[in-house]
Amino acid sequence: MNQVLIVEKDVRGYMKILFNRPEKRNAVNYQLMDELEAVLSKAASDDEVKMLILTGAGSQAFCSGGDLSEFHDLYTEEEAFTMLSKMGKILYTLAVFPKPTLALLNGSAVGGGCEIATACDFRLAKSGVKLGFVQGTLGITTGWGGASLLLEKIPEQKALKLLLDAKIHKAEEAREFGFVDKIIEEDTNGWEEFVEDLLRHETGVLMAYKKLLVKKWKDSGIKGRMEAEIRECAKLWATDAHHAAVDRFLNKKK
Numbered sequence: 001m002n003q004v005l006i007v008e009k010d011v012r013g014y015m016k017i018l019f020n021r022p023e024k025r026n027a028v029n030y031q032l033m034d035e036l037e038a039v040l041s042k043a044a045s046d047d048e049v050k051m052l053i054l055t056g057a058g059s060q061a062f063c064s065g066g067d068l069s070e071f072h073d074l075y076t077e078e079e080a081f082t083m084l085s086k087m088g089k090i091l092y093t094l095a096v097f098p099k100p101t102l103a104l105l106n107g108s109a110v111g112g113g114c115e116i117a118t119a120c121d122f123r124l125a126k127s128g129v130k131l132g133f134v135q136g137t138l139g140i141t142t143g144w145g146g147a148s149l150l151l152e153k154i155p156e157q158k159a160l161k162l163l164l165d166a167k168i169h170k171a172e173e174a175r176e177f178g179f180v181d182k183i184i185e186e187d188t189n190g191w192e193e194f195v196e197d198l199l200r201h202e203t204g205v206l207m208a209y210k211k212l213l214v215k216k217w218k219d220s221g222i223k224g225r226m227e228a229e230i231r232e233c234a235k236l237w238a239t240d241a242h243h244a245a246v247d248r249f250l251n252k253k254k
């Protein structure tokens, strides 16, 4: 079985997790979910890891969301709910991860890929990268709880616009929305400076600030809101409009 996650530990104190399915634009399948769940659990208790960086293998994609070919067999609301809530739990674990997390958008981030980026504390994007909460074009909504997190992270009006228009935006535009924290110019390691500014501090400092943020979210019932969001998506998943949209995507080149 191919390794769908590559995990690298850097002596400076970060762990880099690369989604490694470039031929599918790093889409999330069940294997990737299981590997991500395991690595998050290990990293949380690893004292050598002060922060996490999530990125995509290759230069084309960060992550294209759920693997539409693998999940197309899920037909009913309950079948969809089982898959969506499996990844929803992992997304929640990532959001409340006890150390800072950063999504390094090396390429396209669409659908659930944008939800994963949202669950991270920071989003740095290579100049020109395209991203979008495109779920609306598939007749569904965010299925892993990412909209509830987005509403916590950028102004509500801007979050709603990104979700409702379901369009692909350039990273530069997403920066104006507050979704992207920094644009990384081509062929530079502009992300390292951002990371080193954090890593210079003791783990205890990093974790204490993250704890404050997580407490705020837990007090406001973020988990329940994410679960309700997942249920809404599962209902839409079972509609003809969604199944037809996925058929169109999967058959577009045949």
Ligand SMILES: CC[C@@H](C(=O)O)C(=O)SCCNC(=O)CCNC(=O)[C@H](O)C(C)(C)COP(=O)(O)OP(=O)(O)OC[C@H]1O[C@@H](n2cnc3c(N)ncnc32)[C@H](O)[C@@H]1OP(=O)(O)O
Pocket (backbone or CB within 6 Å): 023, 024, 025, 027, 060, 061, 063, 064, 065, 066, 067, 068, 069, 070, 071, 108, 110, 111, 112, 113, 115, 134, 135, 138, 141, 142, 143, 144, 249, 250, 253
């Ligand atoms: C299930 C949860 C739900 C959620 O909660 O949000 C979702 O995530 S729904 C999925 C939403 N994602 C999409 O709709 C993305 C679809 N993909 C694209 O729009 C584009 O592929 C891209 C990501 C913008 C990249 O474009 P490009 O670089 O031009 O590549 P191709 O389109 O030619 O794709 C190459 C190859 O990869 C396959 N692919 C891409 N994304 C997925 C995917 N999400 N699931 C399965 N397969 C995917 C694509 O079909 C091509 O395959 P081949 O034709 O066999 O080469």
